[in-house]
Amino acid sequence: MKSKKLDTIRISEIFYSFQGESTFSGRPSIFIRLSACNLNCKTCDTKYAFVNKKTVEINKIIKICKKIKTPYVCITGGEPLLQLSAVKKIIKELVKINKIISIETNGSISTKAISKKVKKVIDIKTPSSGECKSFNKSNLEYLNHNDELKMLISNKNDLIFAEKTIRSIIKKRPQTTILLSPNLDVPGMSQRLVKWILKKQVPVVFQPQLHKLIKEKPIYLL
Numbered sequence: 660m661k662s663k664k665l666d667t668i669r670i671s672e673i674f675y676s677f678q679g680e681s682t683f684s685g686r687p688s689i690f691i692r693l694s695a696c697n698l699n700c701k702t703c704d705t706k707y708a709f710v711n712k713k714t715v716e717i718n719k720i721i722k723i724c725k726k727i728k729t730p731y732v733c734i735t736g737g738e739p740l741l742q743l744s745a746v747k748k749i750i751k752e753l754v755k756i757n758k759i760i761s762i763e764t765n766g767s768i769s770t771k772a773i774s775k776k777v778k779k780v781i782d783i784k785t786p787s788s789g790e791c792k793s794f795n796k797s798n799l800e801y802l803n804h805n806d807e808l809k810m811l812i813s814n815k816n817d818l819i820f821a822e823k824t825i826r827s828i829i830k831k832r833p834q835t836t837i838l839l840s841p842n843l844d845v846p847g848m849s850q851r852l853v854k855w856i857l858k859k860q861v862p863v864v865f866q867p868q869l870h871k872l873i874k875e876k877p878i879y880l881l
């Protein structure tokens with residue numbers, strides 16, 4: 660008899676740690692980091708996810724998520740949307756076990772097919788990444804009330820780009836949550852960014868990446 664093919668997904672790692680980004684920041688969360696990415700940002704801190712690859716059954720991942728009592732699960736990468744069909748399957752299973760799901764995506768791929776039950780945290784790449792033309796503008800159409808846009812700020816050029824982008828987005832969608840994170844590898848960037856936000860009076864959330872501030876050591880689950 661033919662055995663049923665089980666659904667799988669390609670991951671880099673699964674770990675348990677604090678959420679360092681988005682408005683879920685500070686919450687204990689399970690992270691499912693998928694492998695591979697379609698961009699090549701100069702500011703990337705997860706290039707290891709491009710080479711660390713294992714194919715894992717979705718059932719196995721759900722079992723791991725069940726064991727950890729936090730309701731928060733973050734699907735990240737790499738770029739998760741490169742595996743859209745597997746991502747949709749894993750989301751469906753996580754919803755069944757009452758997890759509160761977020762997905763972090765680089766903004767270059769359409770998020771249309773992602774369930775409204777999931778918080779989308781969408782990057783808009785700034786010039787310092789070398790990928791600032793990558794944003795898929797249709798993603799603005801699919802934003803739900805709890806979704807968030809995010810920009811990493813490393814220098815003056817990024818600030819100029821961010822201001823133009825923020826003003827254009829809030830003109831049409833004044834309620835959009837836009838997170839600005841200072842690049843913590845650039846000395847003094849946090850202070851510069853805070854001053855800039857107050858001076859420009861832009862409606863954003865200042866968000867230093869918590870996991871980098873506390874240099875946390877995650878608990879690896881797979």
Ligand code: SF4
Nearest residue numbers: 696698700703737765
């Ligand atoms: S999109 Fe994210 S994972 Fe991909 S290269 Fe850029 S920072 Fe790295």
